[in-house]
Amino acid sequence: GAVVSQHPSRVICKSGTSVKIECRSLDFQATTMFWYRQFPKKSLMLMATSNEGSKATYEQGVEKDKFLINHASLTLSTLTVTSAHPEDSSFYICSAPGPGRAQETQYFGPGTRLLVL
Amino acid sequence: QQQVKQSPQSLIVQKGGISIINCAYENTAFDYFPWYQQFPGKGPALLIAIRPDVSEKKEGRFTISFNKSAKQFSLHIMDSQPGDSATYFCAASKENQGGKLIFGQGTELSVKP
Numbered sequence: 001g002a003v004v005s006q007h008p009s010r011v012i013c014k015s016g017t018s019v020k021i022e023c024r025s026l027d028f029q030a031t032t033m034f035w036y037r038q039f040p041k042k043s044l045m046l047m048a049t050s051n052e053g054s055k056a057t058y059e060q061g062v063e064k065d066k067f068l069i070n071h072a073s074l075t076l077s078t079l080t081v082t083s084a085h086p087e088d089s090s091f092y093i094c095s096a097p098g099p100g101r102a103q104e105t106q107y108f109g110p111g112t113r114l115l116v117l
Numbered sequence: 118q119q120q121v122k123q124s125p126q127s128l129i130v131q132k133g134g135i136s137i138i139n140c141a142y143e144n145t146a147f148d149y150f151p152w153y154q155q156f157p158g159k160g161p162a163l164l165i166a167i168r169p170d171v172s173e174k175k176e177g178r179f180t181i182s183f184n185k186s187a188k189q190f191s192l193h194i195m196d197s198q199p200g201d202s203a204t205y206f207c208a209a210s211k212e213n214q215g216g217k218l219i220f221g222q223g224t225e226l227s228v229k230p
Contacts, residue, residue: 032215043206044161044220091152093160094218102216103149108160 002028002098006109013084014117021079023050023094027054029074030096035067038091040113050094067072084116119208120144123221134184137193138224140207143188151218152181155204164205177180177220196227218226 003026013019023033031052035045048069049057058071066088068080077096081088092112098105123140130136142150151166167174167181174181180193195199205211208222 019167033203034217041204041225042224043222044218046219049215049217069207091158095160095218097216103212104149104166104211106163106216106218108162110151110160111158 002026002096002105002107004094004096004107004109006092006112007114008095009110010113010115012115012117015085016083019081019114019116021076021081021094021114023079023096023109025035025096025098025107027077028098029064029085030077030098031074032102033071033094033096034106035069035079036076036095038093044057044093045049047079051116052077081114086116089113089114089116123207123224124182125224126222127225128227130226131230132197132199132230134196134197134228136201136228137224138205138207138226139189139191140165140221141187144211145188146211146214147219149162149183149210150181150183150190151210152179153206153208153220155187155223157207161206166223189218194226197226199228199230202226202228203225215226 005024007029008024033050035047038044050071051069071077129157152164153161154164155161165179178195205224208218
């Protein structure tokens with residue numbers, strides 16, 4: 001089946017630095033990818049829709065300049081957390097629709113655990 | 118505004134029992150309702166899904182019941198097993214949004230042996 005990978009799986013960084021998280025569709029192409037954020041024991045909150053070759057669409061309340069999204073190819077979307085602070089510590093998960101009907105073929109990555117010290 | 122409300126927040130069931138998780142939605146434009154299972158430190162995985170033109174869907178031990186008029190749907194796990202212990206999320210989406218999902222709050226299920 002379709003696979004979505006994320007890299008890194010965990011990252012620890014100092015406050016004020018930027019961190020890049022990659023989301024790759026391994027055996028299919030995805031013109032759209034989604035980025036979610038999840039706090040411990042909480043739900044997945046959609047942050048933005050990543051669109052290949054165009055700007056990302058951010059959900060209300062998500063800072064565009066804080067969370068930079070680049071969808072440079074049909075298999076790769078990146079999320080960069082700029083000037084990270086401890087409150088940005090969270091579990092970041094991406095998803096991509098696989099072949100077929102997008103609603104029915106959402107594949108999620110394994111997530112990236114970000115800890116900002 | 119929480120578009121998909123899920124309950125209970127946590128659930129403890131004995132092995133062999135039935136686990137029931139409920140969700141309610143507000144937007145009648147939603148036309149696809151999946152359930153996801155998530156283990157700690159992992160991404161969610163699709164368990165089962167339903168569309169509004171069907172009142173029930175069963176796959177193995179997992180059944181979705183759907184009540185369109187009440188805008189509610191539920192997940193039933195029959196013969197619950199300790200391996201089912203995980204967090205379950207209901208979600209909803211619209212056809213024209215490319216797979217964008219709105220998640221419920223999640224239910225942490227613990228199945229005791």
